[in-house]
Amino acid sequence: MPELPEVEVVRRGLERGVVGRTIAAVTVYHPRAVRRHPAGAADFAAVLTGQTILAARRRGKYLWLDLAPAEQPLALIGHLGMSGQLLVVPPSSPDQTHLRIRFRFSDGGRELRFVDQRTFGGMSVAPAGPQVPVPLAHIARDPLDPRFDDDAFVAALRARRTGIKRALLDQRLVSGIGNIYADEALWAAGLHYDRPADSLRPADARRLLAEVRTVLTAALAAGGTSFDRLYVSTEGVSGLFERELAVYGLAGQPCRRCGTPIRRDPFMNRSSFTCPRCQRPPRRPRAGVG
DNA sequence: TAAAATACCTGCAGGC
DNA sequence: TGCCTGCAGGTATTTT
Numbered sequence: 001m002p003e004l005p006e007v008e009v010v011r012r013g014l015e016r017g018v019v020g021r022t023i024a025a026v027t028v029y030h031p032r033a034v035r036r037h038p039a040g041a042a043d044f045a046a047v048l049t050g051q052t053i054l055a056a057r058r059r060g061k062y063l064w065l066d067l068a069p070a071e072q073p074l075a076l077i078g079h080l081g082m083s084g085q086l087l088v089v090p091p092s093s094p095d096q097t098h099l100r101i102r103f104r105f106s107d108g109g110r111e112l113r114f115v116d117q118r119t120f121g122g123m124s125v126a127p128a129g130p131q132v133p134v135p136l137a138h139i140a141r142d143p144l145d146p147r148f149d150d151d152a153f154v155a156a157l158r159a160r161r162t163g164i165k166r167a168l169l170d171q172r173l174v175s176g177i178g179n180i181y182a183d184e185a186l187w188a189a190g191l192h193y194d195r196p197a198d199s200l201r202p203a204d205a206r207r208l209l210a211e212v213r214t215v216l217t218a219a220l221a222a223g224g225t226s227f228d229r230l231y232v233s234t235e236g237v238s239g240l241f242e243r244e245l246a247v248y249g250l251a252g253q254p255c256r257r258c259g260t261p262i263r264r265d266p267f268m269n270r271s272s273f274t275c276p277r278c279q280r281p282p283r284r285p286r287a288g289v290g
Numbered sequence: 291t292a293a294a295a296t297a298c299c300t301g302c303a304g305g306c
Numbered sequence: 307t308g309c310c311t312g313c314a315g316g317t318a319t320t321t322t
Contacts, residue, residue, distance in 0.1 A: 036318095061316075061317095081316060082316065083315095118300050162293065269296085294320100296321085297319080297320090302312105303312090304311090306308105306310090
């Protein structure tokens with residue numbers, strides 16, 4: 001599933017593949033792919049046609065392409081959702097089954113394709129803001145951002161009246177973390193997902209943040225985590241981090257630290273994976289206990 | 291106002 | 307073989 005490392009791999013691919021090129025034509029094959037573009041698919045295509053891409057940028061799990069401004073600066077925003085892919089491929093390559101948007105370029109070279117099986121992802125065009133496009137103003141910086149404020153994060157996390165995993169998944173508090181890396185970081189830090197955030201000591205919060213950074217960095221180095229080929233780079237290559245996962249998806253298998261079988265609990269309509277020995281449940285759980 | 295719950299969506303695995 | 311159910315989960319919206 002695309003979380004920060006996977007999205008960053010895609011961003012780098014876009015930087016190599018489409019920056020500096022001019023969009024010649026846009027075709028939207030599924031309206032849901034542009035549902036966050038209020039003016040609709042026709043407007044989406046019309047606004048983008050003729051635009052030159054200046055840069056490929058990211059905040060958390062969102063990507064955007066800065067466009068050369070005619071009057072006001074614009075950004076082409078993308079989110080991969082659960083199953084989205086942004087592929088840079090030769091025009092002659094066969095259409096993917098779930099091709100949602102196609103971008104052709106004026107140089108006649110490789111085209112950009114947004115492919116998304118479950119259509120949780122999507123693209124839109126919005127005004128570029130001073131730091132991030134206007135619709136992304138609520139997304140916090142991610143832990144790999146040089147301007148991420150550790151002290152502010154620790155304070156904000158400890159002010160939350162909820163479980164720590166819920167807090168980690170809240171993109172307004174810290175971005176880029178999804179279900180996989182939340183579970184991995186919590187295991188590494190020896191913390192249970194339902195531990196109340198306001199019960200964390202500052203040192204606990206800092207240790208958790210350090211583990212988040214460690215797991216995100218390692219996953220990025222491995223090219224991300226891939227399951228059933230739903231996540232791939234712009235060249236269609238799968239990531240290798242899955243083989244390094246410690247708990248996610250490993251229910252029943254021994255914890256690599258203590259040998260206790262990993263357990264899976266329902267959590268927020270999905271799953272949490274923990275080692276019941278390394279990650280003791282809290283005495284006063286917040287919510288979402290399964 | 292914050293936190294929790296729900297809707298959205300498709301493909302696959304497993305049971306029968 | 308074919309139908310049904312559960313599951314995967316990030317974000318926006320709705321409810322509590």
